[in-house]
Amino acid sequence: MTEAYLSYNNIVSSLGFDSETVVNSIHNEVSGLQLIEDKARFSQPFFSSLIDEKTLKDSFANLKPEGDFTRLEHMMITSLNNVIETSKIPLTKRVGLIISTTKGNIDALDKNSKFPKERAYLSVLGHVIKDFFNVKNDPIVVSNACVSGVLAVAMAKRYIDQGVYDDVFIVSGDIVTEFILSGFNSFQALSSQPCKPYCKNRTGINIGEVAASVLVTNNKQNLAKEAVIILGAGSCNDANHISGPSRTGEGLFRSIKSAAKEAQISLDSIDYISAHGTATPFNDEMEAIAFSRLGINDKPLNSLKGYFGHTLGASGLLETIVGMHSLFNNTLYTSLGFEELGVSQPINVITQTTKKSMNIFLKTASGFGGSNLAAIFKKVNNV
Known part of the structure; x- marks a missing residue:
């Protein structure tokens, strides 16, 4: 069986726009969670980790995009671009693309969205990212609730084991929207405080947003140090x-x-x-x-x-x-x-x-x- 490696990676989050910065914040026990009081997002205050809008727009603008892109697409493309550039792998027919998300461009369904409702289709999200990077193969979109991100890793391993691809790029992302917050709130699952996993005093979850990308490869030569x-x-x-x-x-x-x-x-x-x-x-x-x-x-x-x-x-x-x-x-x-x-x-x-x-x-x-x-x-x- 061919060995598959997780190599170059990137995280775009409230704690930073690269993996090392994010991990350093975790090392220092810095949380990206903050109390958000914005009725345009949700009717009541909530704790969340939101990506800074200006930093995201500036980072995306550096890629010189052509056309209109959603907030989630800004996040995913910014993250994936980092991994593609760092890995220096040409995007040939031997390279696959997997996109994992739970809700995708769900905000395209909002009344005030400037995008057509069709933009909410996961297949459309996949092709927007494929076309931005000129990936040769059609994207695989994985949407299986909250296991989607790590399920994409398992699928990439299968593709490499079977000899379908030599390299697979994965990008995962989800955003915080009123639709998602109201859904969890209806379950009475949202906490009014920073969440406390496994704790006796836990009162529920906080919803956050992030984009993360990684290269899965069969090539042991040019690997990231943390591979x-x-x-x-x-x-x-x-x-x-x-x-x-x-x-x-x-x-x-x-x-x-x-x-x-x-x-x-x-x-x-x-x-x-x-x-x-x-x-x-x-x-x-x-x-x-x-x-x-x-x-x-x-x-x-x-x-x-x-x-x-x-x-x-x-x-x-x-x-x-x-x-x-x-x-x-x-x-x-x-x-x-x-x-x-x-x-x-x-x-x-x-x-x-x-x-x-x-x-x-x-x-x-x-x-x-x-x-x-x-x-x-x-x-x-x-x-």
């Missing part, structure tokens, strides 16, 4: 409820077992878990149960939602990129917002940013519709 091997991935649907996860963690349990089987490793060799940790009562409890059933609840674990909020379809890729840097830096980053354990099973939530020699990490994600995904990554030697 990792994708050892294995697994995805199982728990078929429980449209918005409620399995009470037994069955889908996540099976996903992790499947990923470990493909990776051909023992779960004992995992050094760190980058978990989903939305700070909702049901998600955090489900994850703790799944980790306990697998006997990995003693592994150091964090959720990055305290830094960005829940960035929907982009969250999995964003957190995978931070995990790559965590391995490279041999550093466990604190799970911001956590104070006191609030799940039924004991889990080892990271409470202090700490140096630790690491080799392998597990990334998990779960989402609406019962979706679950687990992926296992290992440091690349001699890089």
